[in-house]
Amino acid sequence: MTKMDLTRRGVLKTTAAAGAGLALPTMFTSSAHAVTNDPMGGTVTLGFNVPQTGPYADEGADELRAYELAVEHLNGGGDGGMLNTFSSKVLDGTGILGKKVEYVTGDTQTKSDAARASAKSMIEKDGAIMITGGSSSGVAIAVQGLCQEAGVIFMAGLTHSNDTTGKDRKANGFRHFFNGYMSGAALAPVLKNLYGDDRKAYHLTADYTWGWTQQESIAAATEALGWETVNNVLTPLASTDFSSYIAPVLNSGADVLVLNHYGGNMVNSLTNAVQFGLREKEVNGKNFEIVVPLFSRLMARGAGENIKGIVGSTNWHWSLQDEGSKAFVKSFGEKYGFPPSQAAHTCYVQTLLYADAVTRANSFAPCDVAAALEGFEFDGMGNGKTLYRAEDHQCFKDVLVVKGKENPQSEFDLLEVVEVTPAAQVTYEPNHPMFGGDEASLGECNNGA
Amino acid sequence: MGLNKSDMTLLIVVAILALGAPFILNPFPVDSGMAQFNAGYPDLMQRFVIFGILAIGFNILFGLTGYLSFGHAAFLGVGSYAAVWMFKLLSYNVLPAIALSVVVAGLFSVLIGYVSLRRSGIYFSILTLAFAQMSFALAYSVLSNPKFNLTNGETGLQVYAGDPQIFHREGLPDVPHLFGIAMRDNFLELKMGGWEFTFNNGYYLCAIIMLVVFYLAIRLFRSPFGLMLRAVKSNQNRLNYTGLNPKPYTLAAFIISGMYAGLAGGLLASMDPLAGAERMQWTASGEIVLMTILGGAGTLIGPVLGAGFIKYFENIFSKINDNVLHQWFAFMPDGMEDFMVFIVHPFVGKGWHLTLGILFMLVVTFLPGGLVEGGQRIANLFRNRGKKKGDDDSYKPDPEHHPKETPHVAE
Numbered sequence: 082m083t084k085m086d087l088t089r090r091g092v093l094k095t096t097a098a099a100g101a102g103l104a105l106p107t108m109f110t111s112s113a114h115a116v117t118n119d120p121m122g123g124t125v126t127l128g129f130n131v132p133q134t135g136p137y138a139d140e141g142a143d144e145l146r147a148y149e150l151a152v153e154h155l156n157g158g159g160d161g162g163m164l165n166t167f168s169s170k171v172l173d174g175t176g177i178l179g180k181k182v183e184y185v186t187g188d189t190q191t192k193s194d195a196a197r198a199s200a201k202s203m204i205e206k207d208g209a210i211m212i213t214g215g216s217s218s219g220v221a222i223a224v225q226g227l228c229q230e231a232g233v234i235f236m237a238g239l240t241h242s243n244d245t246t247g248k249d250r251k252a253n254g255f256r257h258f259f260n261g262y263m264s265g266a267a268l269a270p271v272l273k274n275l276y277g278d279d280r281k282a283y284h285l286t287a288d289y290t291w292g293w294t295q296q297e298s299i300a301a302a303t304e305a306l307g308w309e310t311v312n313n314v315l316t317p318l319a320s321t322d323f324s325s326y327i328a329p330v331l332n333s334g335a336d337v338l339v340l341n342h343y344g345g346n347m348v349n350s351l352t353n354a355v356q357f358g359l360r361e362k363e364v365n366g367k368n369f370e371i372v373v374p375l376f377s378r379l380m381a382r383g384a385g386e387n388i389k390g391i392v393g394s395t396n397w398h399w400s401l402q403d404e405g406s407k408a409f410v411k412s413f414g415e416k417y418g419f420p421p422s423q424a425a426h427t428c429y430v431q432t433l434l435y436a437d438a439v440t441r442a443n444s445f446a447p448c449d450v451a452a453a454l455e456g457f458e459f460d461g462m463g464n465g466k467t468l469y470r471a472e473d474h475q476c477f478k479d480v481l482v483v484k485g486k487e488n489p490q491s492e493f494d495l496l497e498v499v500e501v502t503p504a505a506q507v508t509y510e511p512n513h514p515m516f517g518g519d520e521a522s523l524g525e526c527n528n529g530a
Numbered sequence: 531m532g533l534n535k536s537d538m539t540l541l542i543v544v545a546i547l548a549l550g551a552p553f554i555l556n557p558f559p560v561d562s563g564m565a566q567f568n569a570g571y572p573d574l575m576q577r578f579v580i581f582g583i584l585a586i587g588f589n590i591l592f593g594l595t596g597y598l599s600f601g602h603a604a605f606l607g608v609g610s611y612a613a614v615w616m617f618k619l620l621s622y623n624v625l626p627a628i629a630l631s632v633v634v635a636g637l638f639s640v641l642i643g644y645v646s647l648r649r650s651g652i653y654f655s656i657l658t659l660a661f662a663q664m665s666f667a668l669a670y671s672v673l674s675n676p677k678f679n680l681t682n683g684e685t686g687l688q689v690y691a692g693d694p695q696i697f698h699r700e701g702l703p704d705v706p707h708l709f710g711i712a713m714r715d716n717f718l719e720l721k722m723g724g725w726e727f728t729f730n731n732g733y734y735l736c737a738i739i740m741l742v743v744f745y746l747a748i749r750l751f752r753s754p755f756g757l758m759l760r761a762v763k764s765n766q767n768r769l770n771y772t773g774l775n776p777k778p779y780t781l782a783a784f785i786i787s788g789m790y791a792g793l794a795g796g797l798l799a800s801m802d803p804l805a806g807a808e809r810m811q812w813t814a815s816g817e818i819v820l821m822t823i824l825g826g827a828g829t830l831i832g833p834v835l836g837a838g839f840i841k842y843f844e845n846i847f848s849k850i851n852d853n854v855l856h857q858w859f860a861f862m863p864d865g866m867e868d869f870m871v872f873i874v875h876p877f878v879g880k881g882w883h884l885t886l887g888i889l890f891m892l893v894v895t896f897l898p899g900g901l902v903e904g905g906q907r908i909a910n911l912f913r914n915r916g917k918k919k920g921d922d923d924s925y926k927p928d929p930e931h932h933p934k935e936t937p938h939v940a941e
Contacts, residue, residue: 133848133880142880149853188848188880193686193806195844201573201802202845205728219684223804226688230705230714249685288671289684317671520692530715 116446117232117529118208125180125445127152127432128187128209130200130224131238135191136344137216139379140424144214144238145186146417147425151432154412155182162412163433166405166461171440172433178440185209191216193223200224204231210445211236213431216424218242218291225254232529234447236431239424241343241375243294246475248517252526253447255454255474257434257467258427259507261295262515264374264394265302267480267502271392276337276370278307283335285326285350287342288315295341297515299374303339311335316342316350323350327357336364339372347373348383355387376483378422381495388485388495395481397426397463398496406463420493430462434469448526466504472511474523477504537748540830544744548737551575552727559724566854567846572716572730574845576801578838579733579740580794585821585833586740586747587790591783592819593828594756596763600655601642601662602818605635605788607669607810609795611680614687614805621697622689622706624713624735624800628793635792636785643784647777650766662815669807686806706800708735713801732801739797743790748830750786759783824893826900835901843886850878 120126129148132141154162157174164172176182185207187199196215203209212228213236215221221240228235229251237245237256241264246256272280282303286296292315300310311333316326327350330338338359342350354360354371362369376393399410399420409429413421421429434454439445442453455471464478483496512519533541547554556570569575588602609631616627646657674683681687689695703712713732720727750756761769762776769776799805808814817840825836855874859867877885897903 134883138880145851184853185849186851186853186879188882192808193684193804194809197802197804198573198577198845199848202571202849205573206568206571217684219686219806222685223688223806226804227802244685290674291684293676315671317667522691524691 115528115530118204118210119445120180120208120210123180124183125177126203126207126209127182127184127435128200128203128207128212128214129184130187130189130196130203130212130214131428132191132216132220133186133188135189137191140216140239140344140377140422141189141214143379143422143425144216144428147413147421147429148184148186148213148432150413150416151429152182152184153416155433155436159416160408160412163405163409163429163462166408167433167437168460169437169441172437177436178443178445182436189215189220189224191220193220196220196224197227200227201231204233209233211435213428213435214238215240218245219289221245221256222249222290225249225251229253229524229527232447232527234435234450236435238428238431241295242291243298243515244290244517246473247294247513247515248521250473250475250517250521250523252451252474252523255431255434255451255469257431257476259394259396259478259480260475261291261298261374262509262513263480263507264295265298265300266507266509267394267482268299268372268374268392269302269306270502270506271482271500272303272308272372273306275392277367280308280337280367280370281311281333281335281365282308282337282339282372283311283330283333284313284339284341285323285330286313286315287318287346289318291343292341294515295374296339299339299341299372301515308337316346318346320346321349323353324357326350327353327359330354330359331357331362334364336367337370337372339374341374343375344380345383347380351384351387351391360390376496377424378493378495379424381485382492384485389487391485392499393483395483395496396423398423398481398483398498399426399493400496400498401463401481403461403463403465405461409463426463433462434459446528448528451526465501468504470511472523473516473521477508479504480507531745533748534752537752537830541741541745541748544831544834545741548579548741549734551578551733551737552729556725556727560726561724563858566850569842569846570727572714572728572733573801574841575730575733576736576797577841577845579736580797580801581821581837581841582834583736583740583743583797584791584794584818585825585837586744586830587787587794588818588822589827589829589833590747590750590759590790591787592822593833594751594759594763595780595783597647597650597780597784598655598819599646599658599784599787600812600815600819601646601658601660601665602787602791603810603812603814604642604662604665605639605791606795606798606814607665607805607807608638609635609792610799610805610809611669611687611795612792613796613799614689614803617689617706617799617803618687618693618695621695621699622702622704622803623697624706624708624796627706627800628739628796631796631799632789632792635795636789638792639785639788640781643781643788647780647784659812659815662810663812666807666810666812669810681805681807683807686804688804706732706803736797736801739793743793744830744834751830755779755782820890824890824900826902829900829902832900832902839901840886843882843889847878847882847885848880852879 131144153159154164156176185203189196200212211234215238218240221237225235235254243261284296286292340350359369371391373393376395381388410420438450438453442449454469457469460466467476467478469476480502481498482500484499486497489495552570556568558564558568612631612634613627616630620626642661646654669681673680706713711731716728716730718729758779821836821840822833826832855871859870
């Protein structure tokens, strides 16, 4: 059957030839430039990597709109948006360092594999010097890791898990969005004012990285108030019906239900909870309450009537009345006909911050850009005074506590701001145990090859 | 090499395609508008061959025995996890990682195959699907709790600075490498006129491995064992009546096929050291089935073509946005331009699934034998030119399908 002849001489010959063949090409290895994708021509390419299909496609579409708006403003188009209110004035609408900004887009499909493939193609094929985007923490962490290895800057979009700038922090990655710990720290005093300091909380938590860190943060913050955590039940991410998880809540003696869910999960679990009449119940002589730690307008729209009066936290809301927010809402509204979401806001701001850092550093090299961003204090971007902390590349700014509006004026007017928690109150140590403790480190910044 | 003439030709053609891919896949100059369609960058080329390996392996099971496994992504995922664990524990050298991924996927497929192969037809498919979804759920949440973190859940398993890596030495690259040759590096970047060609270390490792396993698959197809598997597909009852027990044969095919998938998983992790749970999701398993059917089930080269086709759409079409469309149609008058963009918009960018779906329907409807059948028809068209009309019956859908077509799913 087989006709393969293996002789010692033949094998040796083949091996030697193969070895020579393998060794030969390495002689031509060139190290032409020191920085990956250093823009040489008159343009600079940014990579916008957002979910265009899958559960977070709505957020992704809004992020993409914000990126396009940011590019327009950087290139001098439109009304300039937040460029006019930004405290740093080095951006003048001539692109970045005089190079016109171009962009490529990709679909993360909310899968870390697909997101990395898409980011790689932007880096390898399109010559992107910076990658930004992501609508879930798993994807953001995966792409952040890739950018660290490849030697480009990653500006995280919507990612709320503590891990992104906690145990998975990277020298080439930066996050403007707030996180689970901040949600907990911002919500706790408001919850105390609204519901008192003697409550029994029952947690339903999405069973994955973000859910755990969110639950851990909220439980710690409320227990510090004097609340008791009765139970924490993990729900599979793919669940669409939460009735079987809601029923035991009634018999547990708890008087607050905390839903550590996001997106479609939260819409379904909240709807189930309201259908079970939890909000009309009285337990331990108090009104039963529901808390949703992370809110977004897109989720509020999905939940409809059920969202009314529910308290949660958010990174930014379009009804804010500072100059930066007004300028952004105006130019976004003029271009697309409706107000931007918090995902759009953080992505827009991240793009501008990157452009500003490059300009101040006068270099596209990731290490120079990172140095310009570290410890950078700015204002006029919609969140008041903000600090990009050097130790973990996390932004520290005020956090909004919001409530579902009782009488919405329009389909976008769903949330009202209850309180703006000052940045000082949500600040933590870089080596906080929820953020990887002393072991967490940024590592070395990487300029690539 | 123990191959007949036509198989040898096929192997040589595949070898030329695989080794010349950086040239073949980059036909357009970098600055031209068509550069969007270039696929010759390392990551996508790696995916072409890796998913090619996966589809070749799947075809050994599906194409030969007719058993339709809907859970092959589980083996891919298990292979990836095994490889990343080798990176974490030993070192970034890819050899032990790839070896372990094949072994672990093999063991895993013994387990799943032993149970699933007790049934055939649709019940077998459902069983494998159930196992794969179970593996996905385990990887996504159950095995990633803080106390026992085997898979790192949603984020995906990756290498951290604090990992032991006991064989890691100073001077070795901090990325997957083969005895110091980093997988992510390019050994040659050619610039010729407006063209750019990238020759990537990792890609050539994958391509060589693909050629080896492709050769093995040809030998397997032509072996007595392969004939036995075909017998299972054509009529299992008849086989039983002759006193033969088909179970060991199907189990062996299942395991070999699982090991191919594990190898693909190990290679994926070696090119990009991260293993995500969604690699095991049922959609990923479905994608493998699509690749095989699209290319041509039961043929040698078909699955590889199908894999390339799907990966091309996923990575190239999904990146065409409105901005790019406006550039393409910029030569038209304004109203016309907007109209064309409006027409094309639903089929590119986030609509890449739609385009792929339409093409899949067309192929299945008009070319039941997949892309391979399309190729054969074109070849026949040229061959028959000069001959008289009416010779059309010389066309054969697949030389392996004699005496008559058999159902692809074992009944």
